[in-house]
Amino acid sequence: MTLVTYVLRQGDRALILAQRLLEEITHAPEIEEDMALSNLALDLIGQARGLYTYAGGLEGPADDGHVRTEDHYAYWREQHEFLNPLLVEQPNDDFAHLIARQFLHDAMALPYWQAMTNSADDTLAGLAGKAVKETAYHLRHSRGWVVRLGDGTDESHRRMQAAIDHLWRYTGELFEHDHVEDELIADGVAADPESVRAEWRRVVDEALGEARLEAPDDGVMQTGGRHGRHSEGFSYLIGELQVLARAHPGASW
Amino acid sequence: MVTTIGALDELVRDIDDPELPHVTIGDLGIVRSVEIDRERGTATVVLTPTYTGCPATDQIRDDVTAAVVAAGFEPDVQFAISPAWTTDWITERGRERLRAAGITPPPPVGEPGVTFVDPPVACPRCGSRRTRLISQFGATACKASYVCSSCSEPFELFKAL
Numbered sequence: 001m002t003l004v005t006y007v008l009r010q011g012d013r014a015l016i017l018a019q020r021l022l023e024e025i026t027h028a029p030e031i032e033e034d035m036a037l038s039n040l041a042l043d044l045i046g047q048a049r050g051l052y053t054y055a056g057g058l059e060g061p062a063d064d065g066h067v068r069t070e071d072h073y074a075y076w077r078e079q080h081e082f083l084n085p086l087l088v089e090q091p092n093d094d095f096a097h098l099i100a101r102q103f104l105h106d107a108m109a110l111p112y113w114q115a116m117t118n119s120a121d122d123t124l125a126g127l128a129g130k131a132v133k134e135t136a137y138h139l140r141h142s143r144g145w146v147v148r149l150g151d152g153t154d155e156s157h158r159r160m161q162a163a164i165d166h167l168w169r170y171t172g173e174l175f176e177h178d179h180v181e182d183e184l185i186a187d188g189v190a191a192d193p194e195s196v197r198a199e200w201r202r203v204v205d206e207a208l209g210e211a212r213l214e215a216p217d218d219g220v221m222q223t224g225g226r227h228g229r230h231s232e233g234f235s236y237l238i239g240e241l242q243v244l245a246r247a248h249p250g251a252s253w
Numbered sequence: 254m255v256t257t258i259g260a261l262d263e264l265v266r267d268i269d270d271p272e273l274p275h276v277t278i279g280d281l282g283i284v285r286s287v288e289i290d291r292e293r294g295t296a297t298v299v300l301t302p303t304y305t306g307c308p309a310t311d312q313i314r315d316d317v318t319a320a321v322v323a324a325g326f327e328p329d330v331q332f333a334i335s336p337a338w339t340t341d342w343i344t345e346r347g348r349e350r351l352r353a354a355g356i357t358p359p360p361p362v363g364e365p366g367v368t369f370v371d372p373p374v375a376c377p378r379c380g381s382r383r384t385r386l387i388s389q390f391g392a393t394a395c396k397a398s399y400v401c402s403s404c405s406e407p408f409e410l411f412k413a414l
Contacts, residue, residue, distance in 0.1 A: 032388030032398060039390040046306025050334070126335030130305050133337060133414050134394075141389050 002180045004058050005083065006190055007124075008073065009180075009226050011051030012084035015074060017105060018044035019241050024092050036141055040102070043134040048074070050127045075245035079238050080228035087170035089225065089234050093163075096149055096156070100163035103142035103207065108174045110135045111199040115191035124189065143207045150211025157212065164208070165216050172221025174200075261324055262287040265298055268320055271312040272393050274354045278313055282342025285333055289326065296326035301338040303414075304394045340414045351411055352377045356396065359413040374410050376401035384408075 018041040025041075028034045052070035061067050088105060092098045113135055116128035149160040175193045177185065184190035208215050224230070245251070265287050266279025278284055278300070285299040298317050302310045314330050321328035340359035343351075348358035357377045373382040381403035388398045389412075396409040 032390070035392070035398075036388060036390040039394045042306035042308070042394055043304060044306070046304060050305055122335065126337070127305075129335055129337035130302075133339075134304060137389060137412070144389075 002183055003121075003189065004055050005180045006184055007051050007055045007058065009083040009085075011048045011055065011073065012082045013088055013105075014044040014051070015048035016082065016084040016237070017088035017102075018042075018048065019237055020088065020090075020092060020098070020101070023237075023240075024095075024098055029095060040138055040141070043138065047127065047131050047134075050130075054123050054127070071245065075242045079230060079235055082230070082234075082238070083226050083228060085170070085173045086222055086225035086231055087167065087174060089231055089237060090167060090170060091233055093166075094159060096159040096163040097167065099142055099145040099149065100160065100167050102138070103146045104164075104167055104171055104204065105174075106135060106139035106142050107203040107207075108171075108193075108196060108200045110139050110203075111196035112191060112193060115196060118188075119191070120188035139203075143203075146207050146213070147211045150208070150213040160211065161213050164213055168216040169219065169222050172218070173223045173225060176223060176226065178226075258287065258289050261289060261296060261321070261326070264320055264324060265317055268313070268316050271309045271316070273351070273356070275350045276347055276354070278317075280344050280347030280350060282344060282347070283313075283338060294325075294327050295329050296321045296324070297329040297331065299331050299333050301333050301336075303338050307394060309393075338414070340411065343411075355408055357399070357408060357410045359411045362413045374399055376404060376406070377408050378406055379404040 021037045021041040021044070025034050025037050028037055049070045052073040055073065056068040056070070059068060087101060090097065090101055110132065113128045113132040117125055117132060119125040119128060146160065149156040151157070152160075175197045177193055181190050181192075185192045205215060266277060266284050268278050270276045270278055270281060273281075281303065283301050283303060285301055286297070287299075288297045289295075290297070298321060300313065300317065310332075314332075317330050318328045321330070339362050341362050343358065351358045355377050357374055360374075374384050374386075375382050376384055376399075379401060381401055383402040384399050385402060386397060387400055387407070390396075391398045391409045395411055395414070397412050398407065399410055400407045
């Protein structure tokens with residue numbers, strides 16, 4: 001079961017971040033950015049689909065005899081069953097928040113997927129091989145905006161700094177590992193998130209420096225998302241994600 | 254009824270990509286193998302999807318399935334994600350066809366990390382390298398939007414992946 005939990009944590013990280021991006025489409029500052037957000041979300045949903053399908057196969061048939069599908073994991077789980085880190089569910093307070101969230105995530109996701117290409121689990125290594133290529137583009141995009149806004153006008157600089165300051169408290173959780181992962185890390189199935197922390201910090205510091213932004217001190221870090229304890233506002237996110245599937249069970253479009 | 258493996262292979266590779274005009278799935282290099290089991294009357298086609306979230310993937314699977322059925326075989330269409338698809342698998346003919354459709358073909362995929370350095374991108378219409386990136390993301394995940402400073406025309410680049 002630990003492998004299923006691990007796979008769902010990775011899938012939920014991708015799906016919930018995609019849902020936040022999708023909320024902002026048509027509200028971006030320029031039409032090219034609307035297309036960028038759609039494409040980022042599409043890649044993340046693709047990653048989530050692959051991971052959920054794998055989780056279903058690992059779990060095998062449920063009591064009703066059916067193997068859980070990707071749709072089951074996305075639409076029919078309750079809030080506490082989602083295991084994403086808190087960072088990715090933080091709201092789009094303004095465009096700077098959206099970009100800071102994406103950047104702090106991507107700077108971790110790229111080296112993490114890179115490390116996962118060496119997983120002893122062939123399916124996870126294969127999924128990582130695809131994800132790492134896409135994530136390189138994601139990081140390049142979010143990093144570009146961090147620099148553009150940080151090194152921009154007084155107002156854009158102020159808001160970018162405020163977003164980094166606010167979201168910093170959610171970055172510690174990205175590198176946590178518990179008994180679920182420790183066993184998998186020992187078996188070479190999962191990469192140790194702690195092993196990519198230095199690279200994350202290097203990329204973050206370099207971009208913030210270029211953007212004339214300050215990295216906050218590591219204070220108290222928020223945690224709990226990977227154990228199903230979520231932030232205020234998560235219920236609205238899940239409500240919107242699931243409403244159509246639950247209002248019209250079995251519908252296809 | 255297709256009688257030879259070569260003919261079925263050609264038939265499958267000649268299927269158009271649903272999103273890219275005039276480019277076939279053979280041109281894109283996503284057809285890994287086509288095999289016939291004559292005893293069982295089945296044809297197995299293995300494809301490698303381009304982007305994980307590419308919406309064309311389902312359409313391609315349906316088009317391949319239909320082509321195999323039309324050729325008189327029981328279809329078995331599978332996806333292999335490893336090794337991951339790379340734009341380096343796009344054939345020379347595919348690159349020519351992209352250029353003809355106004356899309357600059359992808360540069361060679363570099364080492365990891367080199368993605369962040371852009372080689373100059375040539376305009377597919379006038380060949381000028383005086384071009385400017387508008388957005389890393391175009392109408393599909395695989396393309397970036399550019400504009401040419403010489404002929405002033407916008408165009409798309411098929412990104413290296």
